[in-house]
Amino acid sequence: HDRDRFRITAYSCGEDDGSAMRRRLEGAFDRFVDLCPVDDAEAVRRIHGDEVDILVDLTGYTTGTRTAILAARPAPVQVNYLGFPGTMGADFIDYIIVDSIVAPPDQQPNFAERLVRLPHSYQANDTRRPIAAQRPSRSECGLPERGFVFCCFNNTFKITPILFDVWMRLLAMVPGSVLWLFQANDKVGDRLKAEAARRGVDPARLIFAARRDLPDHLARHDCADLFLDTLPYNAHTTASDALWAGLPVLTCRGGTFAGRVAASLLSAVGLPELITESREEYESLALALARDPARLAALRQKLRQNRHAAPLFDSAGFTRDLEAAYSRMWDTWCAGRCPEAFAVG
Incomplete structure (x- = not known):
C-alpha cells in the first residue's frame, strides 16, 4: 500500500x-x-x-x-x-x-x-508464492507415467454426486486416464473409490494426493494435464494456485459468488475459453482437451505467457x-x- x-x-x-x-x-x-x-x-x-x-x-x-x-x-x-x-x-x-x-x-x-x-478479479494474489525447484516425477506422486491426468485439489466436500458422475464418464471415455484428488482425510479415498466402482470405473484410477508444504504442492501441479473445477462451489485459492503453477483450469460458471470465482480468475489471467456455461459444455470441453494434446499445450503456453502480464497476478x-x-x-x-x-x- x-x-x-x-x-x-x-x-x-x-x-x-x-x-x-x-x-x-x-x-x-x-x-x-x-x-x-x-x-x-x-x-x-x-x-x-x-x-x-x-x-x-x-x-x-x-x-x-x-x-x-x-x-x-x-x-x-x-x-x-x-x-x-x-x-x-x-x-x-x-x-x-x-x-x-x-x-x-x-x-x-x-x-x-x-x-x-x-x-479485474476481486481476489488478491501472492506473486511471492515459491514453487519448489525440484519438480516430482509422476511416479513419485503415485501417478502413471503415461495417460491423461485429470486433477482436482479442491476440498472433497465440494464434490457432488452429479459432478462425480461427469468425472467418471470422462475416465470412461479417455482410456488410460486417471483422476488425481486431494486426500482431505483418511476416509475419503475409500469412499470415493467405492463410488467409482458403483459407476463401473476401476477404483485404481482414482489417485489421492496427501497434504504437502505449499512449495512442494505447487510443484506437483506439473504432473497433471488439466484441473477440473467443482460446481456449484468452485475452486478459489486452489484455482489460483493451479494457475500460478501453470496448470490450466476448466470451470463452469455458476449462479452465485462461490460458483463464479474460477471464472473471475480465468478472465483475469486471459483464459476465458476455459469458462463453460453448463455441465454439458464443461464435460464436452474436458473431453475435447483430453483428446487434443496440441490444443491443451497451446493453452498451457498461453498461461505461462500471461502469468506475468495479465491482471490476475x-x-x-x-x-x-x-x-x-x-x-x-x-x-x-x-x-x-x-x-x-x-x-x-
Whole structure:
C-alpha cells in the first residue's frame, strides 16, 4: 500500500502457528495486533481507540469468525472481503469487494452490503508464492507415467454426486486416464473409490494426493494435464494456485459468488475459453482437451505467457485498484452520504 496515504493495522484473530507466513504477515503491516487473548468487547475498545477509518473483515462466517466485533461498529466504514464468498446479511457491514463476474450489478438485491466492483478479479494474489525447484516425477506422486491426468485439489466436500458422475464418464471415455484428488482425510479415498466402482470405473484410477508444504504442492501441479473445477462451489485459492503453477483450469460458471470465482480468475489471467456455461459444455470441453494434446499445450503456453502480464497476478495494479475503492468509501462517509455501490476503473 501507499504509506503516504494509508496506515495499515492488522488485527489477528487466529492462533500463531509459528510459520514463515505468519512472520511475513507480522512484518507487512504498520502495526500487527494479536486479538486472540482478548474478548470481543476489549477488541472493540482497542479498534475504536486506534481510530480506524475502514475496518475490513477477512473472515466472514468462516473458522475463527468474530463477527460480534463488527456488530459493535468500532469503525465508521466496515467491509466484507475475501474470506467469505457471499453476503454477511448484516446491516453493520457497509460494502463487499467483488468484481463484475462474481457479483454482477443485477445481484445487488441479494446482498446486504453495497457492491464494490474491482475492474479485474476481486481476489488478491501472492506473486511471492515459491514453487519448489525440484519438480516430482509422476511416479513419485503415485501417478502413471503415461495417460491423461485429470486433477482436482479442491476440498472433497465440494464434490457432488452429479459432478462425480461427469468425472467418471470422462475416465470412461479417455482410456488410460486417471483422476488425481486431494486426500482431505483418511476416509475419503475409500469412499470415493467405492463410488467409482458403483459407476463401473476401476477404483485404481482414482489417485489421492496427501497434504504437502505449499512449495512442494505447487510443484506437483506439473504432473497433471488439466484441473477440473467443482460446481456449484468452485475452486478459489486452489484455482489460483493451479494457475500460478501453470496448470490450466476448466470451470463452469455458476449462479452465485462461490460458483463464479474460477471464472473471475480465468478472465483475469486471459483464459476465458476455459469458462463453460453448463455441465454439458464443461464435460464436452474436458473431453475435447483430453483428446487434443496440441490444443491443451497451446493453452498451457498461453498461461505461462500471461502469468506475468495479465491482471490476475499484477499485485501492484491490484493494490492501486483496491486503494481507489477504499478512498471512495471514505470520501462517501466524509460527505455524509450512505454507502453506495460503485465500480472502480
